[in-house]
Amino acid sequence: MAINQTDYDIVIIGTGAGGGTLLHRLAPSGKKILILEQGPYLPREKENWSATEVYGKERYHTHDQWYDKQGTAFRPQMSYWVGGNTKVYGAALLRLRERDFEAVQHRDGISPEWPLKYADFEPYYSQAEALFDVHGEDGNDPTAPPRQTPYPYPAVSHEPRMQEIYDGLKGQGLKPFHLPVGLKLNETERALWDCIRCDSCDGFPCLVRGKADSEVNAVTPALTYPNVTLKTEAKVLRLLTNESGREVTAVETQIGGETVLFKGDVVVVSCGAANSAALLLRSVSDRHPNGLANSSDQVGRNFMKHLTTAMVALNAKKNESVYQKTIAVSDFYWGEDGYDYPMGFIQNTGNVLPDMMPAEAPGLLASLLKFVPRLDVDLGPQYQAAAQHSVGWWFQTEDLPDPNNRVRVVNDQIHLDYTPNNTESTQRLVHRWIDILKAVDRADHVLPFDLYPRSSSPIQVLGHQCGTCRFGEDPTTSVLDLNCQAHDVDNLYVVDSSFFCSSAAVNPTLTIIANALRVGDHLLERLG
Numbered sequence: 001m002a003i004n005q006t007d008y009d010i011v012i013i014g015t016g017a018g019g020g021t022l023l024h025r026l027a028p029s030g031k032k033i034l035i036l037e038q039g040p041y042l043p044r045e046k047e048n049w050s051a052t053e054v055y056g057k058e059r060y061h062t063h064d065q066w067y068d069k070q071g072t073a074f075r076p077q078m079s080y081w082v083g084g085n086t087k088v089y090g091a092a093l094l095r096l097r098e099r100d101f102e103a104v105q106h107r108d109g110i111s112p113e114w115p116l117k118y119a120d121f122e123p124y125y126s127q128a129e130a131l132f133d134v135h136g137e138d139g140n141d142p143t144a145p146p147r148q149t150p151y152p153y154p155a156v157s158h159e160p161r162m163q164e165i166y167d168g169l170k171g172q173g174l175k176p177f178h179l180p181v182g183l184k185l186n187e188t189e190r191a192l193w194d195c196i197r198c199d200s201c202d203g204f205p206c207l208v209r210g211k212a213d214s215e216v217n218a219v220t221p222a223l224t225y226p227n228v229t230l231k232t233e234a235k236v237l238r239l240l241t242n243e244s245g246r247e248v249t250a251v252e253t254q255i256g257g258e259t260v261l262f263k264g265d266v267v268v269v270s271c272g273a274a275n276s277a278a279l280l281l282r283s284v285s286d287r288h289p290n291g292l293a294n295s296s297d298q299v300g301r302n303f304m305k306h307l308t309t310a311m312v313a314l315n316a317k318k319n320e321s322v323y324q325k326t327i328a329v330s331d332f333y334w335g336e337d338g339y340d341y342p343m344g345f346i347q348n349t350g351n352v353l354p355d356m357m358p359a360e361a362p363g364l365l366a367s368l369l370k371f372v373p374r375l376d377v378d379l380g381p382q383y384q385a386a387a388q389h390s391v392g393w394w395f396q397t398e399d400l401p402d403p404n405n406r407v408r409v410v411n412d413q414i415h416l417d418y419t420p421n422n423t424e425s426t427q428r429l430v431h432r433w434i435d436i437l438k439a440v441d442r443a444d445h446v447l448p449f450d451l452y453p454r455s456s457s458p459i460q461v462l463g464h465q466c467g468t469c470r471f472g473e474d475p476t477t478s479v480l481d482l483n484c485q486a487h488d489v490d491n492l493y494v495v496d497s498s499f500f501c502s503s504a505a506v507n508p509t510l511t512i513i514a515n516a517l518r519v520g521d522h523l524l525e526r527l528g
Contacts, residue, residue: 002252002259008034008229009527011251011264013236013279016084017512018496019270020214020222024131025520027222031527034262035219036234036253038271039080042087042215048207049200051355060088060205066460067410069417074460076416078272082232083215085272085463086509090202090325091182091211092347093134093510095125097333098145100504107341108422109400111502115472115482118145124514129180132513133212136180143330156181156197159321162348165391166327168440179328179347182212197323202350231255238283239267239492245287246490266523268493270516273303276498277407277468278414291409293486293494298479299469300408302401303418304503306464307344307426308457309395312352313437318388325350332429333505342398343429344505349392354384393433396464397426398505407468418459426456466497466508483522484515495519 009031012019023035042060047053054060062080065073081087096118103113126149129136136151138144155178158166169176185195195210209216222228233255240250240261250261269276277300283292291299325348332343399405400421408415472478475487484499486492497512 002261004250004261004263006262008032008262008264010034010266010268010523011036011262012268012270012495013251014038014084014270014272014276014496015082015214015219015230016270016272016496017086017214017509018516019268020083020086020218021128021131021513021516022268022270022495022520022523023222023228024218025517026523027225027228029524029527030227032227032229034229034231034264036236036251036262037080037082037230037232038235039082040232042079042081042083042205044205044207046207048205049198051200051353054088054200054204055356064414066414066416068459069415069419071415074458076274076460076462078275078462081215082219082230083213086213087205087215088203089213089463089509090350090507091213092325092328092507093129093132093180093182093212093513094328094506095145095147096121096504096506096511097143099334100502100506104342104502106398106400106422107425111342111398111400111504114501121511121514121518122146122148124517125510127517128510128513131517132182132217132510133184134180134182134510135178135185137178140175140177141328141330142175143333151180153185154187156183156185156323156326157187158326159324161317161319161321161391162324162326165440169327169329169436172436172439174329174331174436176327176329179326181325182217184210184212184216199322199324199351199353201323202325204350234260236271236279238279239269239292240283241285241287241292241489243287245285245488248292248489248492264491266491266493266527268495269498270494270496272462272496273465273468273498273500274407274414274416274462276494276496277303278409280469280494281407281409282412288488293469293479293488293492295488296476296479298403298477301403301406302467302470303405303407303416303465304399304401304467304500305418305462306503306505307395307397307399307420307422308461308464309426309430310349310455310457311393311395311430311433312386313391313393314386314389315391315441316389317441319391320388321351323351324348324391332432336432339428341425342505343425343432344395344397346429346433347394347396349394352387352390352392354387395426395429395433396505396507397422397429398503401467401470401502416459464503464508466500466503469494469498470501471499472501484519493519493523 281291
């Protein structure tokens with residue numbers, strides 16, 4: 001039996017980068033706001049910083065089962081907590097390049113033009129950087145878009161080994177720069193801020209709340225307003241509409257074994273690209289037989305998640321950096337001499353810890369054993385030795401929107417049909433970087449090719465998902481209008497990475513935050 005609850009001005013589904021930021025923007029309005037989160041608060045516990053628990057056992061990922069295009073079950077790396085996936089993200093917060101909003105020719109096709117341009121997002125990027133404590137520097141990124149305001153905080157400094165690599169990259173004619181990251185860090189007076197600059201940040205929950213995530217920076221401040229209500233462990237099952245199908249009349253939600261109906265004058269779906277599409281597809285009705293807001297048959301299509309590769313570079317030199325995720329390289333973002341297609345973006349990973357290696361780099365031990373004669377050290381435990389001599393790198397290449405890469409719902413189960421494209425560009429980027437690392441650490445430190453263990457991210461890696469409900473002006477080719485309102489439903493919005501027309505090749509989170517602030521301003525105007 002469904003239980004009807006209080007009506008609200010706004011119901012937001014999801015507390016991640018999109019939903020949490022939108023809540024933060026709307027909370028001071030005085031409007032009655034309900035935000036629903038499928039999961040609880042992420043527990044603060046010692047396991048937050050355990051590589052075995054976080055990487056080996058995936059302690060903070062859902063145990064849901066999704067299915068790939070062959071029908072094989074997999075466990076998606078999705079985090080259902082207050083704050084969503086930002087609770088375990090790496091906090092790299094970058095603006096899309098100005099040209100990313102235009103049509104771009106890639107090796108495997110064209111990355112489409114966006115209906116809005118960088119100039120439309122620029123003021124919201126500045127606000128997003130301020131809200132999420134972004135530390136960065138101006139002037140060194142050769143592909144950086146123009147900005148009207150400086151970064152809110154100075155860049156996170158390089159530790160000695162990372163500075164050595166940084167200088168070596170510059171010596172090769174490259175233009176490395178400090179990776180913009182969202183941390184609550186003051187390197188001059190560290191005691192005044194929460195971040196302690198530890199080695200358990202990238203992919204880990206932050207035990208000391210020093211990472212700028214959606215819970216800490218957006219949701220918690222919003223909850224100080226009496227007009228805001230958060231309900232956790234509230235799984236939204238589907239959206240119900242009126243007889244015409246033009247208005248969402250109820251959000252059907254499962255809480256504690258009961259079905260509860262919530263009503264909002266405006267309903268915002270912010271579940272992440274895959275889950276937002278799945279929710280709309282589940283919300284079938286006579287007026288919406290193919291899923292809610294899906295007259296275009298575009299809901300769930302054009303799923304993207306970047307072509308990502310992780311690399312562990314072994315070296316005879318020890319890497320004693322405590323926080324190593326500070327270097328970024330965009331020199332190959334638009335290609336290179338002899339290759340006129342975009343290749344992608346390079347950044348450090350977080351520290352390579354011994355307990356991460358069995359799960360993240362199972363081939364590393366074999367490589368280490370080949371490398372042993374070169375190490376003039378007492379190895380001790382093999383993974384410990386590998387970690388001490390490793391630097392992690394992360395590669396991102398744009399995958400192109402493909403209508404056959406899609407989210408489907410079959411018998412209430414999520415199916416993710418995904419085939420990577422643009423693979424030549426990412427392979428070229430990885431091989432190019434290996435050559436550069438050999439040149440940077442030359443002479444006695446040149447390593448054989450096979451001492452750079454690397455792996456492409458499998459289908460379950462979903463941190464950069466986007467594109468399943470693209471926005472546009474044509475209702476026949478897009479799901480949302482330019483304000484991220486559904487073309488087919490007057491009071492329905494989707495505010496997360498679903499609206500992306502292309503994935504670009506930088507981390508999507510800052511764009512999600514900026515867009516949530518932009519849509520928030522529209523909703524404030526709509527609601528008076």
